[in-house]
Amino acid sequence: MSDLAREAKELDASDELAGLRARFVLDDAVYLDGNSLGALPAAVPDRVADVVRRQWGELRIRSWEESGWWTAPERIGDRIAPLVGAAPGQIVVGDSTSVNVFKAVVAAVRLAGEGRDEILVDASTFPTDGYIAESAARLTGRTLRAVTPAEVPAALGPRTAAVLLNHVDYRTGRLHDLPGLTAAVHEAGAYVVWDLCHSAGALPVGLDEHGVDLAVGCTYKYLNGGPGSPAYLYVRHDLQDRFDSPLPGWNSHAEPFGMRPEFEAAHGARRGRVGTPDILSMLALEAALEVWDGVRVEAVRAKSLALTDFFLKCVTAYVPEGRVECVTPLAHAERGSQVALRCPDAGDVMKRLIERGVIGDFRAPDVLRFGFTPLYVGFADVERAARVLAEVLADAAA
Numbered sequence: 001m002s003d004l005a006r007e008a009k010e011l012d013a014s015d016e017l018a019g020l021r022a023r024f025v026l027d028d029a030v031y032l033d034g035n036s037l038g039a040l041p042a043a044v045p046d047r048v049a050d051v052v053r054r055q056w057g058e059l060r061i062r063s064w065e066e067s068g069w070w071t072a073p074e075r076i077g078d079r080i081a082p083l084v085g086a087a088p089g090q091i092v093v094g095d096s097t098s099v100n101v102f103k104a105v106v107a108a109v110r111l112a113g114e115g116r117d118e119i120l121v122d123a124s125t126f127p128t129d130g131y132i133a134e135s136a137a138r139l140t141g142r143t144l145r146a147v148t149p150a151e152v153p154a155a156l157g158p159r160t161a162a163v164l165l166n167h168v169d170y171r172t173g174r175l176h177d178l179p180g181l182t183a184a185v186h187e188a189g190a191y192v193v194w195d196l197c198h199s200a201g202a203l204p205v206g207l208d209e210h211g212v213d214l215a216v217g218c219t220y221k222y223l224n225g226g227p228g229s230p231a232y233l234y235v236r237h238d239l240q241d242r243f244d245s246p247l248p249g250w251n252s253h254a255e256p257f258g259m260r261p262e263f264e265a266a267h268g269a270r271r272g273r274v275g276t277p278d279i280l281s282m283l284a285l286e287a288a289l290e291v292w293d294g295v296r297v298e299a300v301r302a303k304s305l306a307l308t309d310f311f312l313k314c315v316t317a318y319v320p321e322g323r324v325e326c327v328t329p330l331a332h333a334e335r336g337s338q339v340a341l342r343c344p345d346a347g348d349v350m351k352r353l354i355e356r357g358v359i360g361d362f363r364a365p366d367v368l369r370f371g372f373t374p375l376y377v378g379f380a381d382v383e384r385a386a387r388v389l390a391e392v393l394a395d396a397a398a
């Protein structure tokens with residue numbers, strides 16, 4: 001056994017989260033794509049079967065009340081809240097991240113008021129956020145300016161209405177300074193929208209602590225909600241009464257069953273809803289969130305950093321120097337829960353890695369992306385992934 005394999009064994013033996021792996025359905029592969037689609041939590045299949053067979057099949061319409069379908073978006077929002085540092089009553093689950101970005105950006109512009117005519121967007125953003133910010137700018141008559149998160153403080157001014165930022169860069173895994181950037185946006189009198197897709201469930205976010213205005217995120221990555229599971233929207237408590245959704249629907253009406261022609265917004269998180277929620281996906285997510293019972297996000301963060309540190313150590317030991325370039329920051333304060341390695345033949349390399357049971361993903365044009373989900377990835381997995389990577393790179397070179 002190599003020194004690194006022995007070290008991995010010791011790290012696994014002292015890992016207080018190691019037992020959580022049993023809460024998931026996994027196989028022999030090393031699954032490093034939980035930042036794209038989280039693994040299946042073991043409680044989900046039976047719950048979904050019950051929702052379909054009993055709640056829908058037998059109770060039918062009664063389930064809106066008796067099975068808690070109607071209140072699920074707020075109830076599940078409150079289950080996500082502690083994972084992102086939010087007090088109850090501020091998060092609603094539903095729609096996709098893309099749709100929630102739209103609601104949040106337009107609402108932020110409306111909060112900022114007439115005098116402010118510019119929206120700033122993260123130039124390195126996940127594409128959908130950029131497309132939607134552009135459309136939101138056109139609809140609200142504002143101009144859109146793309147700047148890197150580092151350029152945001154200098155770009156802020158009396159014209160700034162809203163700023164849309166990604167907490168962790170999906171490609172490089174860089175973690176941005178949420179407290180500092182939020183404070184800078186507020187100093188300029190503007191509103192900030194954070195996209196938490198690559199941070200929620202992997203590291204502490206501290207939405208309330210840092211005074212974030214609005215936030216969105218998906219639930220199928222580190223929250224393991226399943227393919228296309230509904231996203232969430234956070235609206236800070238003291239902004240809720242002024243939150244003016246561009247998609248008011250009957251679900252966000254103060255009196256949804258009054259069937260009135262005039263819209264009157266509901267109070268609280270429910271104001272972020274639109275139409276009838278996707279109950280099957282929503283309740284699969286609710287079952288999936290049970291894997292977090294008794295888990296502290298701080299412990300998850302500590303293990304995540306240990307995993308990515310150990311992966312970099314193994315890659316450095318196994319892979320010939322210069323064959324791959326790490327584009328993920330080495331400083332812990334700037335690292336999310338993934339490692340991105342650049343190499344010219346990344347697409348081909350990832351195909352071969354997957355054939356050999358190491359599942360990461362490829363992001364065009366030249367990035368190998370490895371996501372480390374501390375709930376079910378261990379240190380022996382990490383050592384194996386780096387070892388197989390080195391073998392594949394050696395084969396590709398031959």
Ligand SMILES: *Cc1c(COP(=O)(O)O)cnc(C)c1O
Nearest residue numbers: 096097098126166170195197218
């Ligand atoms: C994954 C991801 C999305 C996905 O949006 P959907 O509407 O769920 O397709 C959006 N933004 C970021 C930053 C992401 O990482």
